[in-house]
Amino acid sequence: MAEVRAEMVANVWKVVVQEGDTVSDGDTLVILESMKMEIPVLTEDDGVVAQLKVKEGDVIQEGDLIAVIE
Amino acid sequence: MPIETLGPVLIANRGEIARRIIRTVKQMGLRAIAVHSEADTGLPFVREADEAVLLGPADPAQSYLDAGKVLEAARATGAKSIHPGYGFLAENAAFARAVIDAGLVWIGPAPEAIARMGDKINARNLMEDAGVPVAAGTREPVTDLELAVKAAYEIGFPVMVKTAGGGGGIGMSVAHDEAGLVKAYEQASRAAARFAGAATGDGPVGPAILLERFIERARHVEVQILGLPDGRVVALGERDCSVQRRHQKVVEESPSPGITPELRASMLAAAVRAGETVGYLGAGTVECLVDTDRQDFVFLEMNTRLQVEHPVTELVTGLDLVALQLWVAAGESPDVRPATSGHAIEFRVYAEDPKRFFPGPGKITAWREPAGEGVRVDSGYAEGDMVTPFYDPLMAKLCVHAATRAEALDRARRAVEEFVVEGPKNNLPFCAELLDHPEFGSGDYDTGLVGRMRT
Numbered sequence: 001m002a003e004v005r006a007e008m009v010a011n012v013w014k015v016v017v018q019e020g021d022t023v024s025d026g027d028t029l030v031i032l033e034s035m036k037m038e039i040p041v042l043t044e045d046d047g048v049v050a051q052l053k054v055k056e057g058d059v060i061q062e063g064d065l066i067a068v069i070e
Numbered sequence: 071m072p073i074e075t076l077g078p079v080l081i082a083n084r085g086e087i088a089r090r091i092i093r094t095v096k097q098m099g100l101r102a103i104a105v106h107s108e109a110d111t112g113l114p115f116v117r118e119a120d121e122a123v124l125l126g127p128a129d130p131a132q133s134y135l136d137a138g139k140v141l142e143a144a145r146a147t148g149a150k151s152i153h154p155g156y157g158f159l160a161e162n163a164a165f166a167r168a169v170i171d172a173g174l175v176w177i178g179p180a181p182e183a184i185a186r187m188g189d190k191i192n193a194r195n196l197m198e199d200a201g202v203p204v205a206a207g208t209r210e211p212v213t214d215l216e217l218a219v220k221a222a223y224e225i226g227f228p229v230m231v232k233t234a235g236g237g238g239g240i241g242m243s244v245a246h247d248e249a250g251l252v253k254a255y256e257q258a259s260r261a262a263a264r265f266a267g268a269a270t271g272d273g274p275v276g277p278a279i280l281l282e283r284f285i286e287r288a289r290h291v292e293v294q295i296l297g298l299p300d301g302r303v304v305a306l307g308e309r310d311c312s313v314q315r316r317h318q319k320v321v322e323e324s325p326s327p328g329i330t331p332e333l334r335a336s337m338l339a340a341a342v343r344a345g346e347t348v349g350y351l352g353a354g355t356v357e358c359l360v361d362t363d364r365q366d367f368v369f370l371e372m373n374t375r376l377q378v379e380h381p382v383t384e385l386v387t388g389l390d391l392v393a394l395q396l397w398v399a400a401g402e403s404p405d406v407r408p409a410t411s412g413h414a415i416e417f418r419v420y421a422e423d424p425k426r427f428f429p430g431p432g433k434i435t436a437w438r439e440p441a442g443e444g445v446r447v448d449s450g451y452a453e454g455d456m457v458t459p460f461y462d463p464l465m466a467k468l469c470v471h472a473a474t475r476a477e478a479l480d481r482a483r484r485a486v487e488e489f490v491v492e493g494p495k496n497n498l499p500f501c502a503e504l505l506d507h508p509e510f511g512s513g514d515y516d517t518g519l520v521g522r523m524r525t
Contacts, residue, residue, distance in 0.1 A: 008429055010429070011459060034429040034431065035429035035461065035462055036461070036462045037428075
């Protein structure tokens with residue numbers, strides 16, 4: 001199980017995957033927006049999106065849980 | 071008309087530029103009215119204005135980009151003119167028109183000039199027809215990938231792919247082959263669609279894309295122009311903006327250390343011609359790309375507003391560009407001398423990590439600005455303020471001025487070292503690294519410099 005957390009304060013601009021989706025290393029899970037920059041959040045693991053903790057429009061803090069990959 | 075008729079002046083912007091404009095407005099004896107979002111209530115520009123109006127939530131679409139709210143704030147406060155700063159509504163022709171229609175003075179060029187130059191395809195064609203050199207590229211909007219591929223082979227790889235609207239390097243990338251073009255085209259389309267959404271359906275901004283020949287070893291050099299009501303267009307020297315990350319400027323200097331006097335003269339003349347072609351009024355910037363190997367240049371785009379890096383020009387000319395914008399808006403044609411003296415450099419202090427340049431907003435726990443002879447700091451924040459993720463990462467502009475480039479670099483090293491920012495991530499360590507980099511030190515650098523420092 002791998003947790004994907006936010007590296008910075010940001011808005012969730014786009015959610016690319018859904019819970020249950022199969023993903024592999026390098027796939028984009030969500031796209032964050034901070035300070036007019038789009039920051040794709042990638043998975044570094046192969047697996048299934050077990051939990052997705054954010055939705056579009058959310059403001060997340062550094063360290064917040066974005067997704068769990070199993 | 072007398073300058074008094076412009077006051078009170080409403081500044082439709084935030085952060086460092088709102089603060090900088092407020093200073094000049096007050097110096098000219100006029101009242102300055104700030105507008106702000108809920109996220110910015112505690113910032114210096116709100117305190118320093120004579121009056122401040124809350125526009126709405128942090129989201130720019132509900133505050134700084136909401137034309138209706140800005141106009142309502144002007145009405146409620148009795149403002150007589152609006153200065154848009156840069157970004158937000160500054161290059162929105164429909165907003166400029168709405169300001170004028172509301173009986174207010176728009177401190178900027180005519181809405182028609184904004185519209186004509188705002189569409190990069192239109193601007194490029196207009197300049198080509200006026201005899202200003204442009205890069206080989208598409209004269210018509212590229213509307214699908216098939217057309218893009220065809221155009222790229224005609225121009226020859228590598229090509230630069232960008233959106234006709236928008237700015238700030240967003241959606242812009244280089245394609246070295248067909249596979250790269252597919253990616254670049256997708257990225258630009260996505261950005262174009264977002265701009266179209268953000269532009270609230272008006273103005274020339276649409277999901278159009280253009281392709282241009284990519285110059286490998288290029289410098290980004292721009293000319294400051296000022297169009298006067300008596301019809302003259304004056305060029306106020308150039309700024310070299312070749313230190314860039316993600317196609318966004320980090321450091322600017324004037325004069326450019328990378329062009330010959332002959333090239334400078336022909337660029338300044340072309341910029342004046344560009345301004346005259348659109349009957350330009352007020353402060354504007356003609357951006358060019360200089361091919362360092364061939365020592366020639368092409369027109370890139372025109373920014374119909376005050377530029378972030380305008381202090382560089384102010385330092386070498388001794389002029390106050392905001393004051394000149396106000397005089398021009400009042401119908402006056404001041405006797406502007408385009409002579410420059412010494413060397414000026416600006417460093418953009420961004421809230422971003424100095425290695426990957428990723429945003430790093432946060433609360434400012436310590437903030438101490440450098441001072442002394444030849445040092446100017448335009449900042450938007452102070453100790454205790456929050457740098458939020460809602461707006462661009464620019465916290466301050468550290469500018470130095472000295473008799474020579476070498477002395478300006480020495481002054482910059484000292485000032486960068488003196489500048490204390492704690493809390494948000496910041497790029498001051500990058501500025502220090504740059505100042506010690508032999509390529510930057512020599513002056514012989516191009517837009518690939520930051521990329522080379524990070525590989």
